[in-house]
Amino acid sequence: MSNPAVVESAVGVQSVDRALRILEILARSGESGVTEIAAALDVHKSTAFRLVATLEQHGLVEQVEGRGKYRLGVGLLRLAGATSARLDVVQEARPLCKQLASATGETVNLATLNGNSALYLDQVAGPSALQPHNWVGQHIPLHATSNGKVLLAWLPPTDLGDLLGRLPAFTGSTITTKPQLRRQLETVREQGYAVAVDELEVGLTAIAAPVRNAHGDVICSMSLSGPTFRLPAERVAEVTPMLVEAADELSHRLGWGVR
16 A cells, blocks of 8 residues: 555655756746647646746746746746845855965865755865865754854844744753853944854864955855864964955955945
8 A cells, every 4th residue: 555655755756856847847948838848748737837836926927918928937036136146145155265264274165054054055174174074065054153243143033033943952062051152142233243162062273253244244154174182262362363364355346345
C-alpha cells in the first residue's frame, strides 16, 4: 500500500518541475497560451491552467492583455535583481578581501542577512589559515557571530524584534538573553564593528564591520576570523582598523558617501 506522504511529496516535486518547465517555455517562445503550454507539458489543460495561475499569483508570469496568452512576469526581474546585486557585491569585494587576508594572514568572509540567519557569500583564506572551513553558502546564527551582530545592529527596531527569537547557546560564551544582546548591539553601533570570541565555537574569534550601499543601508558584513590563540585582544585591536578600512572601501565602491 502506498505511503500517502511519499505520494504527496512526489506530486509536489512533479508540480515544481512542471512550473519550471513553463518558465522555460515562456523564455523560449516569448508568449504562449494555456493550450500550447498543456501540449508542451503533455498534461490536461486544467492542470496547466492551475500551474500558470500559481505562477501568475507570484508575479513570475503575467497575462498579455486581450490575447489570452502568458509571458514572463516582472517578479523574475525582482529575483534576478537580488541575485545580481549579490554578485556585484562579491565581485567588488573580492580584491579587497584578498588584500585583507594577505595582510593579516587570516580568513576573510562576506555575509548577508537571509531570513533569520546570516548567509556567507564569499570567503578568502589567508596564508595562516590551514585548511579553513568553507563557509560559502552556509547559514550561521545571528546572535553568536560577529557577522550576525553587525547585520542585526543597524536594523530598524521592529525588524530586530521580529528576528530575535530563541537564542540557543553554542558555547559557554554565547549570548543567550535578549537584553544582553541588545546592549551589545548598541556597542556595535557605537564602535562600528562587532567582535565574537568563542561564541559560536570554542577557539574561534571573529571581527566584522558593516558594508553599506549608496543609500547608507547595511547590506552585508565583512569579517576577519581565525583561531582565538592567534587573535588575542591585542591582535584584534591591531587588525580591526584594517578590517573597518576594507569594509568602508567596499561601501565607497558601492556608492556610499560618493557625491
